[in-house]
Amino acid sequence: MSGVSAQSKDSFFLNLRFLLIVCVFIANALEPLIGINTWADRWYTWIFMFHMPLFVWVTGYFARLSLKGEAGGRVLLQIMAQYIIFQSLYSLLDKAFFHVQGLHHSFFAPYLLLWFLASHFCWRLLLLAMRRLPPAVQLTASITLGGLAGYLPFEGTWLSISRTFIFLPFFILGYHMTYEKISLLLTPRIRSAAIAMSLLLFAGAVWVSAHLQTGWLYGSMTYTELGHGEWYAGFYRIGIYMLQLTASAAFLGLVPLTSGWLSRMGSRTLYVFLLHGFIIRGAAASGIYTYVHTTYGIAFIMITACLLTVLLSLPGIKRAAHLFIEPNVDWLLMLFNRLAEFCPKSWRTASRIETKS
Template sequence: MNGVSARSGDAFFLNLRFLLIVCVFAANALEPLIYVSSLADRWYTWIFMFHMPLFVWVTGYFTRPNLKGETGVKTLLQIMVQYIIFQSLYSLLDAAFFHVQGVHHSFFAPYLLLWFLASHFCWRLLLLAMRRLSPSIQITGSIVLGTLAGYIPFEGTWLSISRTFVFLPFFVLGYHITYEKISFLLTPRFRSAAIAGSLLMLAAAVWTSAHLQTGWLYGSMTFAGLGHGEWYAGLFRIGIYLLQLAASAAFLGFVPFAAGWLSRLGSRTLYVFLLHGFIIRGAASLGIYAYIHTTFGTLCVMIVACLLTVLLALPAVKRAVHPLIEPNVGWIFKRISKISSSFKKHFFKRSDLLWHEIAHKSGKN
């Protein structure tokens, strides 16, 4: 989510990214209502079928230009600083006002939506570790890791380990995808079929919300926690992957190709992502959700979420909070480089002296 290149097809992925952040905001805004509104429950389930896999996928796509080298290190540093800043802010506000149940106030337990920052940091490191492997092996290996993560005997809140591995395949796929590889799928015929398929999935959510635990879509729960301690529980994860792939492909039919205002908003989704949680948690702590019981109220929540997404993606918001959202980490990078150079210089100097001493003693003997 940090940085945009000028590659062919970027407009499509920026448009997709904005539509997805709308879904992120809407899903999080609907979550407090899923037990009191059937409409909220249906929309929430439908959105969760695709929005996290696709958001991870598009994040992987925009990672390619800045994964390695100095730019890659700076991006990792920026993600780390973002995490420290917003983990602190959300935790302090939660302790003072929000009081969300079940939250562990620790830098090792990301606060709700901040799991994405922790996982993004790890996805980059994992991709760097796998860079010598072929793309097919990387994808296969990530699917295996994502499946095995469900057998880990603890929940995934700890540094977002479970979600990191569960959504890793989508990040790897996004990294290796190009617009040219998928453009042939985005024909008018495909788009019409995809939109129809996505709407059918929305209709199917009426059934799946009653039969499918949304915990499977979160990626943060163990198989045992989902009520499946069988040795073959990993097959259910494969089935969820297939469902998410189908729902994600169907949603692509809604995405426009052309660059425009949607693309410009899509370049600022990081601001929406990091700020929208304050609005939702603030509304919940003020008791606003207690007055929403009707279908009309649920529709109003979705409309307001869409409007606020646009508002938070405006240039004025970026100008106001840019130092907070995208902190300058150049000075940290320079400091680390200086320390690293000093260490290397000292290390090699000590090594040369040691070898000189050994050689001198050997000559005497």
């Protein structure tokens, strides 16, 4: 594997990222039909076993090149800008066009899918705080924090605090992952076994949805909200981690290894992630779900979600939406460093965003 180029190494993770954003789109499109159609329940539950842990994992992998220094500061500022822009846009559309009732719009309560931006911001800060610790200690600490997060005495959706700690172990695992490590597990025999396991989990997804509250897979609810106020409820989280790790490892067997159009679209998943919510919201408001609740309707929704994912991954969408999805934050970077000049000399260096990574 030593002769594999850096681009080829990243292709696997880019391919994975695209397949995951397809799963995100499908799951969100199927959500209004949960409890109405068995096939919707099966696909939805199967996807939720792995798609969020794996998305956090692959995000951690790509954070390796931009965690510290100027690159890290720029990413943090960009995440903050994206959050402010899209939290405002989605809230405005809900109020002015979709007239959604019962939603609490606040910058301290991330709007639906925007929890990922808030948590990504925090994952980077937490990993920076732990960067001097050995990886094994980082992982142990993150699993402990993930288990303790369920005992919070307030709603876990506040600033996405529950998901931040619950999915932190996957971010740390991804950060310390290399292609050389993962390639050892990508032999034809292991991939075949992984695909078989993934199909087995899909077959058992209906049983899981009937016996396991989906909130455990969301990671956004405290143990009290899940109906488990016992002191030992944290051990249930360990069991969920094991299920998610198994489902995630199994799904990796479905990911192509070669570089190509899938990899190129995988480099533009941010656009699908931030824009597809408008389509989902519009579809829900249109009343289309009253006509597509049959098995054929489920197939139609899933195929449409796949096609729209491809559409939103096209270069033209990136050119059109680049300014507000990947806003230029250089001016914020300069402002931050200017303000740091007025800080006490004892911590000025720590406050300033370095110009070298």
